[in-house]
Amino acid sequence: MDDLERFVAANQRPLFAFLYRMCGDPDLAEELMQETFVRAIQAAKRYRPAASVTTWLFSIAANLVRDRWRRQARRGDPVPIDGLALASEESPEAEVLKQASHEALRSALLHLPLEQRSALILRYYHDLSYEEIAQTLACPVGTVRSRIHNGLARLRSALNQEVTSP
Amino acid sequence: MSEIEELLRRDREAGTPEPPDVRFTAAVLRQRLQQAKPVEREPVGLMVAIALLLVGGLAAGCWLLELDLRWLLLLLLPSFASLPILVRKGAPQ
Numbered sequence: 001m002d003d004l005e006r007f008v009a010a011n012q013r014p015l016f017a018f019l020y021r022m023c024g025d026p027d028l029a030e031e032l033m034q035e036t037f038v039r040a041i042q043a044a045k046r047y048r049p050a051a052s053v054t055t056w057l058f059s060i061a062a063n064l065v066r067d068r069w070r071r072q073a074r075r076g077d078p079v080p081i082d083g084l085a086l087a088s089e090e091s092p093e094a095e096v097l098k099q100a101s102h103e104a105l106r107s108a109l110l111h112l113p114l115e116q117r118s119a120l121i122l123r124y125y126h127d128l129s130y131e132e133i134a135q136t137l138a139c140p141v142g143t144v145r146s147r148i149h150n151g152l153a154r155l156r157s158a159l160n161q162e163v164t165s166p
Numbered sequence: 167m168s169e170i171e172e173l174l175r176r177d178r179e180a181g182t183p184e185p186p187d188v189r190f191t192a193a194v195l196r197q198r199l200q201q202a203k204p205v206e207r208e209p210v211g212l213m214v215a216i217a218l219l220l221v222g223g224l225a226a227g228c229w230l231l232e233l234d235l236r237w238l239l240l241l242l243l244p245s246f247a248s249l250p251i252l253v254r255k256g257a258p259q
Contacts, residue, residue: 008188013185105177
């Protein structure tokens, strides 16, 4: 196994998982993962050891997803909708949410705004701290907190609608 | 932990699709890296040269029109907008 294969072996599983959850499409996730690796290798000199390699790769990947999403939006291709309304009233969430399937959760996750989606995925699927997420997404820690808070609220609302709608 | 957080945790434990084989990914990367052009350096030198030419041209204009060269200091104001670009940091786009 050469250096490149070792680098890929050490990083492709979390990177692929992140991209798959961001896009919901394994083929697209694979394409973006390859692009992330290419850009990382080409920009290796700019890597700052302050961040872990995985965090650095996540930040490149998040930029690629955002660029892809913007290109799709410019071309008029369907993109995730940013405007899921928040529930205005309390509901018996505990019972309702237990019925939600993994598919419903993933679908709701894919309909979140990109910033909230990436923050939630990095926090709950990759165990990154708020500081690491802030570093990855190049934003303040307070912004990460609010994105996660709002993302959870939107998810709750979307799942409630999913389960209660006929 | 809220119900949503619990759902996320359970979804995480349910797993994700397997990534491609490491050797396959590495082979694709080798091919793409060979085909890829080296990363182009941002033409900072060219931008500086153009800016100097502009300032020089304006200075010459001021001199010809017998205007006070201190008016050129006003050029600093619009240049503030370019500071975030010049000092930008973060991951490669």
